[in-house]
Amino acid sequence: MPKSKTPTPEPKRTRQPDVTRRNILDAALVEFAAKGLSGARVDEIAARSGSNKRMIYEYFGNKDGLWLTVLERAYERMREEEHAIDVARMSPVEGMRYLMEFNFKFCSRNPEFIALLNAENLHKASFLKNSKKIRELYTPLLVVITDLLQRGQREGVFRKNVDPVELYTTIAALGFFYFSNIHTLSTIFGRNLLSPKQQKVRLDHSIAVVLGYLRP
Amino acid sequence: MPKSKTPTPEPKRTRQPDVTRRNILDAALVEFAAKGLSGARVDEIAARSGSNKRMIYEYFGNKDGLWLTVLERAYERMREEEHAIDVARMSPVEGMRYLMEFNFKFCSRNPEFIALLNAENLHKASFLKNSKKIRELYTPLLVVITDLLQRGQREGVFRKNVDPVELYTTIAALGFFYFSNIHTLSTIFGRNLLSPKQQKVRLDHSIAVVLGYLRP
DNA sequence: GAATTTCGTAACTGGTCAGTTACTTCTTCG
DNA sequence: CGAAGAAGTAACTGACCAGTTACGAAATTC
Numbered sequence: 096m097p098k099s100k101t102p103t104p105e106p107k108r109t110r111q112p113d114v115t116r117r118n119i120l121d122a123a124l125v126e127f128a129a130k131g132l133s134g135a136r137v138d139e140i141a142a143r144s145g146s147n148k149r150m151i152y153e154y155f156g157n158k159d160g161l162w163l164t165v166l167e168r169a170y171e172r173m174r175e176e177e178h179a180i181d182v183a184r185m186s187p188v189e190g191m192r193y194l195m196e197f198n199f200k201f202c203s204r205n206p207e208f209i210a211l212l213n214a215e216n217l218h219k220a221s222f223l224k225n226s227k228k229i230r231e232l233y234t235p236l237l238v239v240i241t242d243l244l245q246r247g248q249r250e251g252v253f254r255k256n257v258d259p260v261e262l263y264t265t266i267a268a269l270g271f272f273y274f275s276n277i278h279t280l281s282t283i284f285g286r287n288l289l290s291p292k293q294q295k296v297r298l299d300h301s302i303a304v305v306l307g308y309l310r311p
Numbered sequence: 312m313p314k315s316k317t318p319t320p321e322p323k324r325t326r327q328p329d330v331t332r333r334n335i336l337d338a339a340l341v342e343f344a345a346k347g348l349s350g351a352r353v354d355e356i357a358a359r360s361g362s363n364k365r366m367i368y369e370y371f372g373n374k375d376g377l378w379l380t381v382l383e384r385a386y387e388r389m390r391e392e393e394h395a396i397d398v399a400r401m402s403p404v405e406g407m408r409y410l411m412e413f414n415f416k417f418c419s420r421n422p423e424f425i426a427l428l429n430a431e432n433l434h435k436a437s438f439l440k441n442s443k444k445i446r447e448l449y450t451p452l453l454v455v456i457t458d459l460l461q462r463g464q465r466e467g468v469f470r471k472n473v474d475p476v477e478l479y480t481t482i483a484a485l486g487f488f489y490f491s492n493i494h495t496l497s498t499i500f501g502r503n504l505l506s507p508k509q510q511k512v513r514l515d516h517s518i519a520v521v522l523g524y525l526r527p
Numbered sequence: 528g529a530a531t532t533t534c535g536t537a538a539c540t541g542g543t544c545a546g547t548t549a550c551t552t553c554t555t556c557g
Numbered sequence: 558c559g560a561a562g563a564a565g566t567a568a569c570t571g572a573c574c575a576g577t578t579a580c581g582a583a584a585t586t587c
Binding site for chain 1: 543544545546547548
Binding site: 352365373 | 574
């Protein structure tokens, strides 16, 4: 039975299932991102959440259920942030630049998201495939890119016959890869790619690549 | 004491430390790539290798030592294959195209390499950082790209002021990301990106992006 | 062919961890 | 207040697993 909100303006609640649930998910995100699915410890998540194991199993059934929920929540968050993007009033070039910057900085700001996706790919996306929610998560970024491409082509500033899905993948790749592989790349190149300076160089280059390609 | 080769042409050897060692590493590569470091089972590696746990601990000390050796070996293999690349006699455009194709197909052909790198990045490259061998593994691809860029710029077919390291990262990203995230991308797009047809579309697009960018 | 070293097997150990349970404490609401 | 149920705690269980050991078999050396 779905819990309907009581009309009484809640007094001082110390029982806060929603808060407890969210605390568990926050703790799980950190733990899973740091250690992967098999490396993560349920006891650690319980301790970090300020709650306890019993609540975890009450709300999420088991470790796998918790993993799936954390994963879905991460996608939802990305989708929410992407939804706020509005490039309709920008020029195609400006818009594309803004989009890439957003994507790059989202990756920079959400290393847990990167780690989570990599872990899920290690499992061949077996959890995501069983997710009912994921169908609606088709990323809004794709819609925005399609629009920008059309306008740019009409105005003659972008080349023709660019597949939006391919370009989306390219943009995603240019942001994601850098942060996904930042530790091995830093080691091999002997540079600290985490530094803001290096990140700026990388973003500028990425934008130059895509805009350079899009020239008619 | 390093074992010097006996002058006698070995008869029928049933003792073959090198073979056993390699079998263990092959088995470990598969297991680690499929399940990550913490998910992999030493018993499973022993069984798959046709050898046994005792030998694993004899040769590699512990699970972590085995992991590091597998990782180094994967890098070495890549380096060897890259070393065979010779684009000196190709035109800059041809050479760049060939290089990207090589990189893309290497990723396609070596999914274990992809999985290994992702797992190592999850650990913040802590094993690679402690590797003595890794310093010499600075990828030869970088040298080849630098050469191609110079020639292309001199001949006027490539734009000027392109940083080879940045371009290398871009090329690596365009190949790696697709295969690294192939399962989640396939799920979200509802397409089977593993199919050769989709792979060709992706490679063609990637080449078009880089060559499009490189136009003066 | 005896001594020595290498290799293989399987049982064992000590620790870890997902998931459960018994029990206590707190909150809510009549 | 007092009953009912929700939330919390910590000990427990049973499985699993990295790493070890004891012992035997085979191969190599002298």
